[in-house]
Amino acid sequence: MNNPQLNKHGELQHLLTTEGLPVTIVREILDRAATFVDVSDGLEINNAPLLQGKSVFNVFFENSTRTRTTFEIAAKRLSADVVNLNIGASSTSKGETLMDTVDNLCAMHADMFVVRHGQSGAAHFIAKHVDPGIHVINAGDGRHAHPTQALLDMFTIRHFKKEFHNLRVAIVGDVLHSRVARSQISALTTLGVPEVRVIAPKTLLPTLVENLGVKVYHDMARGLRDVDVVLMLRLQNERMQGAALPSAGEYFKYYGLTEEKLARAKQDVIVMHPGPMNRGIEIDSSVADGPNSVILSQVTFGIAVRMAVMSMLAGVSK
Amino acid sequence: MNNPQLNKHGELQHLLTTEGLPVTIVREILDRAATFVDVSDGLEINNAPLLQGKSVFNVFFENSTRTRTTFEIAAKRLSADVVNLNIGASSTSKGETLMDTVDNLCAMHADMFVVRHGQSGAAHFIAKHVDPGIHVINAGDGRHAHPTQALLDMFTIRHFKKEFHNLRVAIVGDVLHSRVARSQISALTTLGVPEVRVIAPKTLLPTLVENLGVKVYHDMARGLRDVDVVLMLRLQNERMQGAALPSAGEYFKYYGLTEEKLARAKQDVIVMHPGPMNRGIEIDSSVADGPNSVILSQVTFGIAVRMAVMSMLAGVSK
Amino acid sequence: MNNPQLNKHGELQHLLTTEGLPVTIVREILDRAATFVDVSDGLEINNAPLLQGKSVFNVFFENSTRTRTTFEIAAKRLSADVVNLNIGASSTSKGETLMDTVDNLCAMHADMFVVRHGQSGAAHFIAKHVDPGIHVINAGDGRHAHPTQALLDMFTIRHFKKEFHNLRVAIVGDVLHSRVARSQISALTTLGVPEVRVIAPKTLLPTLVENLGVKVYHDMARGLRDVDVVLMLRLQNERMQGAALPSAGEYFKYYGLTEEKLARAKQDVIVMHPGPMNRGIEIDSSVADGPNSVILSQVTFGIAVRMAVMSMLAGVSK
Numbered sequence: 001m002n003n004p005q006l007n008k009h010g011e012l013q014h015l016l017t018t019e020g021l022p023v024t025i026v027r028e029i030l031d032r033a034a035t036f037v038d039v040s041d042g043l044e045i046n047n048a049p050l051l052q053g054k055s056v057f058n059v060f061f062e063n064s065t066r067t068r069t070t071f072e073i074a075a076k077r078l079s080a081d082v083v084n085l086n087i088g089a090s091s092t093s094k095g096e097t098l099m100d101t102v103d104n105l106c107a108m109h110a111d112m113f114v115v116r117h118g119q120s121g122a123a124h125f126i127a128k129h130v131d132p133g134i135h136v137i138n139a140g141d142g143r144h145a146h147p148t149q150a151l152l153d154m155f156t157i158r159h160f161k162k163e164f165h166n167l168r169v170a171i172v173g174d175v176l177h178s179r180v181a182r183s184q185i186s187a188l189t190t191l192g193v194p195e196v197r198v199i200a201p202k203t204l205l206p207t208l209v210e211n212l213g214v215k216v217y218h219d220m221a222r223g224l225r226d227v228d229v230v231l232m233l234r235l236q237n238e239r240m241q242g243a244a245l246p247s248a249g250e251y252f253k254y255y256g257l258t259e260e261k262l263a264r265a266k267q268d269v270i271v272m273h274p275g276p277m278n279r280g281i282e283i284d285s286s287v288a289d290g291p292n293s294v295i296l297s298q299v300t301f302g303i304a305v306r307m308a309v310m311s312m313l314a315g316v317s318k
Numbered sequence: 319m320n321n322p323q324l325n326k327h328g329e330l331q332h333l334l335t336t337e338g339l340p341v342t343i344v345r346e347i348l349d350r351a352a353t354f355v356d357v358s359d360g361l362e363i364n365n366a367p368l369l370q371g372k373s374v375f376n377v378f379f380e381n382s383t384r385t386r387t388t389f390e391i392a393a394k395r396l397s398a399d400v401v402n403l404n405i406g407a408s409s410t411s412k413g414e415t416l417m418d419t420v421d422n423l424c425a426m427h428a429d430m431f432v433v434r435h436g437q438s439g440a441a442h443f444i445a446k447h448v449d450p451g452i453h454v455i456n457a458g459d460g461r462h463a464h465p466t467q468a469l470l471d472m473f474t475i476r477h478f479k480k481e482f483h484n485l486r487v488a489i490v491g492d493v494l495h496s497r498v499a500r501s502q503i504s505a506l507t508t509l510g511v512p513e514v515r516v517i518a519p520k521t522l523l524p525t526l527v528e529n530l531g532v533k534v535y536h537d538m539a540r541g542l543r544d545v546d547v548v549l550m551l552r553l554q555n556e557r558m559q560g561a562a563l564p565s566a567g568e569y570f571k572y573y574g575l576t577e578e579k580l581a582r583a584k585q586d587v588i589v590m591h592p593g594p595m596n597r598g599i600e601i602d603s604s605v606a607d608g609p610n611s612v613i614l615s616q617v618t619f620g621i622a623v624r625m626a627v628m629s630m631l632a633g634v635s636k
Numbered sequence: 637m638n639n640p641q642l643n644k645h646g647e648l649q650h651l652l653t654t655e656g657l658p659v660t661i662v663r664e665i666l667d668r669a670a671t672f673v674d675v676s677d678g679l680e681i682n683n684a685p686l687l688q689g690k691s692v693f694n695v696f697f698e699n700s701t702r703t704r705t706t707f708e709i710a711a712k713r714l715s716a717d718v719v720n721l722n723i724g725a726s727s728t729s730k731g732e733t734l735m736d737t738v739d740n741l742c743a744m745h746a747d748m749f750v751v752r753h754g755q756s757g758a759a760h761f762i763a764k765h766v767d768p769g770i771h772v773i774n775a776g777d778g779r780h781a782h783p784t785q786a787l788l789d790m791f792t793i794r795h796f797k798k799e800f801h802n803l804r805v806a807i808v809g810d811v812l813h814s815r816v817a818r819s820q821i822s823a824l825t826t827l828g829v830p831e832v833r834v835i836a837p838k839t840l841l842p843t844l845v846e847n848l849g850v851k852v853y854h855d856m857a858r859g860l861r862d863v864d865v866v867l868m869l870r871l872q873n874e875r876m877q878g879a880a881l882p883s884a885g886e887y888f889k890y891y892g893l894t895e896e897k898l899a900r901a902k903q904d905v906i907v908m909h910p911g912p913m914n915r916g917i918e919i920d921s922s923v924a925d926g927p928n929s930v931i932l933s934q935v936t937f938g939i940a941v942r943m944a945v946m947s948m949l950a951g952v953s954k
Contacts, residue, residue, distance in 0.1 A: 042767075045745050047689050053365050055391060065721055066740065073691060073744055076717040081394040085383055096594035104384065104593060107617030108391055109363050131360075275740060276732035299743035371683050373709060399712040403701055414912035422702065422911060425935035426709055427681050449678075 004127060011316045014127040014136040015309050017145035018187040026190055030155050033301065033308035036077075043300050050311045051080035054111040058084045060139075061117040066276065067139050070299075071114045074306035078314075083110075098122070099129060106131050112313060113137070120144035120179075135313035137306075143179050148309060149274050150183035152302040154191060156294055157229055159301065160270050164191040170223055170265075171197065171214075173233030173255060173282055174204045180274050181233055185212050199223035201255065203245070220255060224264040232257055232273040235282045248281050258284045262292065270294045322445060329634045332445040332454040333627050335463035336505040344508055348473050351619065351626035354395075361618045368629040369398035372429040376402045378457075379435040384593065385457050388617075389432045392624035396632075401428075416440070417447060424449050430631060431455070438462035438497075453631035455624075461497050466627060467592050468501035470620040472509060474612055475547055477619065478588050482509040488541055488583075489515065489532075491551030491573060491600055492522040498592050499551055503530050517541035519573065521563070538573060542582040550575055550591040553600045566599050576602045580610065588612045640763060647952045650763040650772040651945050653781035654823040662826055666791050669937065669944035672713075679936050686947040687716035690747040694720045696775075697753040702911065703775050706935075707750045710942035714950075719746075734758070735765060742767050748949060749773070756780035756815075771949035773942075779815050784945060785910050786819035788938040790827060792930055793865055795937065796906050800827040806859055806901075807833065807850075809869030809891060809918055810840045816910050817869055821848050835859035837891065839881070856891060860900040868893055868909040871918045884917050894920045898928065906930045 003020055007013040012025055038044040056075040058068050063086060075082045087101060105113065112135045115123045120142030127136040140146040154164075161167060169188055175181045175198050188196050189212075198209060199217040209216055217223030224230065235251065245251050262269065271283075271293045279285050287293060321338055325331040330343050356362040374393040376386050381404060393400045405419060423431065430453045433441045438460030445454040458464040472482075479485060487506055493499045493516050506514050507530075516527060517535045527534055535541030542548065553569065563569050580587065589601075589611045597603050606613060639656055643649040648661055674680040692711040694704050699722060711718045723737060741749065748771045751759045756778030763772040776782040790800075797803060805824055811817045811834050824832050825848075834845060835853040845852060853859030860866065871887065881887050898905065907919075907929045915921050924931060 043745075055394070057387075065723065069693075069719055069721060069741075070744060072719055073717070073746075076691070076719070081391070083387055083390055083394070085387060087383065097597065100593070100595055100597075103614055104617050105387075107614040108388060108621055109361075109618060110391075275736070277736055279733065279736075296739055296743040299740050300745060303744055373712070375705075399709070401705055401708055401712070403705060405701065415915065418911070418913060418915075421932055422935050423705075425932040426706060426939055427679075427936060428709075 004124060007316060009317050012312050013316060015147050016123050016127055016138045018147045018150045018183045021190065023190050026187065029151055029308050030158060032312060033155050033304040036304040036307045045077060045303050047077045049079035051075060051078035051314050054080045054314055056080045056082050056112045056114060057105055057110040058082065058114045059087060059105065061087045063088060064116055067116060070302050071139060071306055074303050075310060078307055078310055102126050102129055106134055110134060112310060114139050116140045118142055137309060140179055143177055145183045146179040147183050148306055149180050150187040152298055152305040153184055153231065153272060154187050155301045155305050156272060156298050160294060161228060164193050167193050167228045168195045168226060169193055169229040169231065170199055170227045171231045172199045172257065174235050175200050175209065176204045176206050177236060178233050184231055185214060189213050197223050220261045221264055224261060227265045228269060230265060230269060230271045232283050234274060235278055252281055256282055256284060257287050259286050262287055272298055322442060325634060327635050330630050331634060333465050334441050334445055334456045336465045336468045336501045339508065341508050344505065347469055347626050348476060350630060351473050351622040354622040354625045363395060363618065363621050365395045367397035369393060369396035369632050372398045372632055374398045374400050374430045374432060375423055375428040376400065376432045377405060377423065379405045381406060382434055385434060388620050389457060389624055392621050393628060396625055396628055420444050420447055424452055428452060430628060432457050434458045436460055455627060458497055461495055463501045464497040465501050466624055467498050468505040470616055470623040471502055471549065471590060472505050473619045473623050474590060474616050478612060479546060482511050485511050485546045486513045486544060487511055487547040487549065488517055488545045489549045490517045490575065492553050493518050493527065494522045494524050495554060496551050502549055503532060507531050515541050538579045539582055542579055545583045546587060548583060548587060548589045550601050552592060553596055570599055574600055574602060575605050577604050580605055590616055640760060643952060645953050648948050649952060651783050652759050652763055652774045654783045654786045654819045657826065659826050662823065665787055665944050666794060668948060669791050669940040672940040672943045681713060681939050683713045685715035687711060687714035687950050690716045690950055692716045692718050692748045692750060693741055693746040694718065694750045695723060695741065697723045699724060700752055703752060706938050707775060707942055710939050711946060714943055714946055738762050738765055742770055746770060748946060750775050752776045754778055773945060776815055779813055781819045782815040783819050784942055785816050786823040788934055788941040789820055789867065789908060790823050791937045791941050792908060792934050796930060797864060800829050803829050803864045804831045804862060805829055805865040805867065806835055806863045807867045808835045808893065810871050811836050811845065812840045812842050813872060814869050820867055821850060825849050833859050856897045857900055860897060863901045864905060866901060866905060866907045868919050870910060871914055888917055892918055892920060893923050895922050898923055908934055
């Protein structure tokens with residue numbers, strides 16, 4: 001089977017997941033994103049009219065103002081026309097199938113779909129069915145993947161650490177339910193990070209997680225020892241009410257990132273979080289706002305990375 | 319009384335309904351739409367900056383993501399500024415009258431209003447009250463009219479059949495509650511289609527439907543015989559629960575379009591549907607996705623037709 | 637303490653309230669707004685690409701289609717990229733703090749935030765925390781301030797009355813709960829209006845309202861005598877059900893603006909209302925639509941004033 005993300009020239013046709021994405025493509029995305037970042041006077045994002053006359057449809061079957069906004073602003077900085085569609089409340093409630101919805105959007109001759117969907121695999125399914133001229137970007141599908149989040153994380157790590165081959169990275173929290181974690185692990189691996197750790201209680205880890213090439217820790221003190229990068233995960237509210245966790249307070253005690261726990265990491269460790277943060281649950285405010293936090297840089301770089309992906313897709317051979 | 323859709327020069331001032339629309343105007347819309355369609359390499363829609371600096375307000379008193387999107391993308395392809403307003407949930411709930419809402423939007427100096435409203439006659443009412451420089455496009459009002467849908471249907475028919483004067487066209491389904499059917503019948507009649515049939519159970523036909531100049535059939539086998547075009551209507555979910563219909567299964571048995579029933583039509587018949595489709599209720603998937611279906615072309619042509627209407631309105635004499 | 641609305645050069649950095657806004661700045665806003673208004677052929681608003689390449693984020697924690705639309709259209713007439721965010725239903729429901737939401741939006745490198753929030757002081761709070769390159773416009777915060785509404789009212793008064801120093805102005809209605817009234821009083825005072833009256837039942841007036849420099853009336857007949865300008869306030873529906881008022885009918889009898897009551901004012905009095913109007917409650921239709929009403933001009937001027945504020949903020953020194 002061909003890689004569903006690449007065209008016959010090996011160029012990026014869709015961005016669906018970081019799994020199986022060639023390292024050359026990953027590096028190309030990061031390099032291109034760097035051209036949109038201006039560090040001369042603080043961090044600035046440059047505009048570029050590379051998508052002039054192109055239509056980007058933000059097709060959100062699951063509501064997410066934040067993610068939708070980052071894609072919208074990225075597309076507008078590239079001079080694209082942007083159309084936002086919250087599908088949740090419309091066609092599907094009219095009994096239309098997902099396939100019919102997608103066919104209709106294709107027939108409107110969009111150039112790019114940014115898709116968020118609650119079901120794993122939805123973006124792949126859509127990419128398989130769209131016309132050849134249309135590009136699909138996965139903005140999060142179920143528990144499966146959130147590749148632009150992982151790529152902006154990689155950009156952030158490279159910005160602060162320069163290289164990947166000498167890093168020790170820890171991912172902390174609800175790995176089991178996290179599409180972000182899944183995409184991060186494969187991106188880190190692809191880029192040659194020699195040691196990726198996951199730190200979580202057993203109830204929040206997938207079975208056979210070791211098969212992903214990570215080291216498993218259930219204890220923060222040991223798991224954070226000497227790491228260069230900490231990638232915190234968001235704890236979904238619904239987990240806290242479920243059987244997976246005793247209580248938010250208990251969770252914070254064992255897995256919340258505090259200055260004390262972070263002291264085990266390297267001194268120049270960077271702390272990241274995809275947001276929105278639950279302060280006092282998975283992360284202490286002193287860390288979130290502390291000198292090692294690069295959480296807001298992630299947001300800025302996220303615009304640049306999304307611009308990079310969109311402009312690569314728009315420039316692809318037909 | 320003057321035609322409320324034309325200005326004193328006989329030019330299109332508003333598009334409210336296909337009823338009473340002169341055939342010259344209808345043909346002008348179809349001809350102009352053709353200029354936005356590029357058939358050289360599959361179907362493509364061309365951009366054109368004809369509405370640069372103009373403001374189009376999508377004023378939706380009734381939610382419809384799909385219809386709003388088609389107008390939004392059409393306006394953006396013409397370089398207009400587009401503002402989306404879902405009025406349902408805002409001003410009217412604050413007790414403001416429709417008239418005050420419209421006056422306010424006029425005072426914001428929009429150039430064009432695209433109006434969707436649940437009550438028949440709303441677009442006419444608004445058109446009568448707006449300032450002379452403002453153009454109103456009816457995007458569906460109650461059971462009354464949906465003229466851009468009917469016009470894109472005419473464009474599609476002309477694209478595939480070239481002429482109107484030799485056609486036999488059947489409209490199938492819930493004619494009683496359908497603004498689409500009403501607009502289609504008058505457009506087909508205006509363009510000189512010699513035989514328009516409606517096929518529906520008695521409970522889904524308006525009384526005196528024959529007065530519209532159509533032939534009435536209650537039986538698909540007879541109604542579809544030798545037709546060139548089949549226009550399927552969407553069956554609203556609420557009808558299926560009401561007294562008008564025994565059950566969805568029963569409806570499909572008698573009025574659902576299957577390959578078997580379609581075999582009565584001409585061999586090169588085209589099948590159309592305004593969407594969203596209820597597969598397995600009014601139309602079988604084998605037909606919807608079959609060789610005679612031009613349903614997705616309708617969507618593409620819908621963008622071009624809406625661009626045509628908007629650019630005609632924008633170019634009208636003051 | 638420095639004025640939080642001005643930068644160190646005394647230029648407008650944020651527009652948060654009319655209180656404490658220097659008269660030179662107020663006049664500059666009104667003068668600049670006048671450059672966007674074309675009165676040659678009725679009232680027209682001119683476009684100007686002064687915000688080309690800039691991003692304006694409409695950050696609405698409280699839904700208001702009307703206000704959001706006026707800012708959106710103003711920004712688009714200035715060629716800005718506009719992103720609409722309804723925060724009410726998103727991040728805050730995910731447990732994120734207001735501060736984190738704001739930090740994130742800053743990190744997306746918006747140039748301007750238009751903020752509507754249900755809590756008094758929210759816009760100040762946000763302005764204090766944003767990066768130096770970002771400008772905040774208060775689009776209404778709790779009962780505190782609604783400065784662009786007050787400024788468009790001042791523009792309207794100046795347009796029709798030329799001068800402020802010889803005017804008698806009456807504000808009528810629910811002053812207690814009105815951010816509009818608060819902003820109007822300070823703007824009128826700043827511009828040198830010698831006599832500002834408030835007319836309301838005691839239950840709808842703040843305690844110590846006289847300290848704001850206004851004359852208090854509980855009787856329309858006396859309060860409206862010889863005034864040049866009447867500023868009606870909207871009566872919130874919830875007040876009518878509460879203990880503050882006996883009934884809508886009773887309120888209309890004593891404080892609803894009728895032709896009869898208006899006859900006490902000067903013959904060339906102008907009547908204004910921020911909208912949406914409750915006809916038959918605070919204002920009679922014969923007055924709302926009568927020769928003294930300039931209510932729709934307010935809306936048009938509102939676009940120009942918002943363009944003025946945005947273009948001043950965009951042109952400020954860094």
